[in-house]
Each structure stands twice: as structure tokens, then as C-alpha cells.
Amino acid sequence: MFNYGDWVYAVSNNTLVIGYIENISFSRDLIFITKVASYVKGHPVWQKPIRATCSMDSVSHMDVTLEKEDWDSLIDLAIFTGDKEWFHQLTERKLLDA
Known part of the structure; x- marks a missing residue:
């Protein structure tokens, strides 16, 4: 189950991205995230946060605890x-x- 503010990996425009959940559609098939990084050649490239829409199937939790x-x-x-x-x-x- 996903919650607002969860950090996630997602696929947006055929690119693996890192972001956090802003909203979840009423039908729970779409997740609205704010992307903060995109993976380029296997490494995250930080970017100015932008909003994106992803299918629920393309989103997974980031299992991290921040120091x-x-x-x-x-x-x-x-x-x-x-x-x-x-x-x-x-x-x-x-x-x-x-």
C-alpha cells in the first residue's frame, strides 16, 4: 500500500525515476509523484522537482531509512x-x- 509522501521508484516516460507520492487517483490505478531524479546509465541524476503521473504497476517503494x-x-x-x-x-x- 502506498501513502502520500512515500519515496518511490517509478517508470515515467520509459525512464526509471525517484520521487515521492503527491496523490493517488480515486480508482487507485494512477499515482501522481514529484520526480527529483532520473536514472541515466544506471546512476541517479538530480533534477528540479517536477510532477509526473505513473501507473500503479510501475511504482515500487524505496526501502530506505534516511539518516x-x-x-x-x-x-x-x-x-x-x-x-x-x-x-x-x-x-x-x-x-x-x-
């Missing part, structure tokens, strides 16, 4: 990209995981 330094790096990325909403979401989530 304090990881949260700090993501927060820095949010600042770098100028994404205030993501910044606030990350700082709130960091406090919950601490």
Missing part, C-alpha cells in the same frame, strides 16, 4: 531548486523521523 545527513542533503536540494513547498515538507518529515 540526519540525508535529510539535510535533501533539504539543501530543495533550497537549491527553490522549491519552498518541498522544503517545508522535508523539514516536517525530518522532525517526525528524528
Whole structure:
């Protein structure tokens, strides 16, 4: 089962991406994510967060627990990209995981 804010791997436009769930369709067949990285030649390439729609079948959980330094790096990325909403979401989530 997926929840809002979960970090996931997904396939978007035939490319493996990393993102977090923004919304789930009422019919639960589509997931709306914010992409923060795309895989190029097997390595993640960070990008300015953009929204994407993916089929439920193309999405899987990222089984990771973030360390304090990881949260700090993501927060820095949010600042770098100028994404205030993501910044606030990350700082709130960091406090919950601490």
C-alpha cells in the first residue's frame, strides 16, 4: 500500500525515476509523484522537482531509512531548486523521523 509522501521508484516516460507520492487517483490505478531524479546509465541524476503521473504497476517503494545527513542533503536540494513547498515538507518529515 502506498501513502502520500512515500519515496518511490517509478517508470515515467520509459525512464526509471525517484520521487515521492503527491496523490493517488480515486480508482487507485494512477499515482501522481514529484520526480527529483532520473536514472541515466544506471546512476541517479538530480533534477528540479517536477510532477509526473505513473501507473500503479510501475511504482515500487524505496526501502530506505534516511539518516540526519540525508535529510539535510535533501533539504539543501530543495533550497537549491527553490522549491519552498518541498522544503517545508522535508523539514516536517525530518522532525517526525528524528
